[in-house]
Amino acid sequence: MDISDTLKVCGSALSAQRARMDVITSNLANADVTRTAEGGPYRKKIAVLASEKLKEGFGGTLQDAMKTVKVAEIVEDMSPPRMVHDPAHPEANANGYVAMPNVNVISEMADLIVVGRAYEAMVTALDATKNMAIKTLEIGK
């Protein structure tokens, strides 16, 4: 078990959490956007994570057990848009309702905290790994 493998797994997890954070940031930034290139209001994006083999080909049991993380795809939340009554809005329909993005700001904030904590956990794991390596170098001192 090489220490660089552990660092690789940690690095991939950090990248994945960064990607999730980016997606949540985009959702929050576009929480009130009614016009998009595809037409209609902005749709909430969700990052889907997938685990990947650390190494291709044969390897020990531990190597098979260790998986790196990657962002498999970014999907759109297909739930219906939030209808807000605002007849003065240029996007309002005949009944005076505007289709707003299906982004729930409060749940996005909660997700933001979860992602931040997950990131912190990975940094802690990385630090622990590094400390272990440095302790190993102190053998025989």
Add this chain to the structure above:
Amino acid sequence: MHDILIKGIGSYATPALKQTAAPTPSAPFGDMLKGAVQETNNLLQEAEGSALKVVAGDTGSLHQAMIALEKADISFRALLQVRNKVLEAYQEIMRMQI
């Protein structure tokens, strides 16, 4: 529990004869050390490259740069330990009374 008087030694698995590995042509210590220095140097350069990318605002990600730095740090510390051990052994020999 095995009773040696009744069961005899037949029931005991005979330990496999220790296979003496064929003497592999080992690399000289100097080459090994050279390789270790080279590897550490590569890691340091890689770390420097990723740190520069982050500073320049390029596409490099901050955590990957930090991981590269940590990797280089650990590698360098390991090399330092090897150097300490070698020097220690050398000095021990030099102190030998003839």
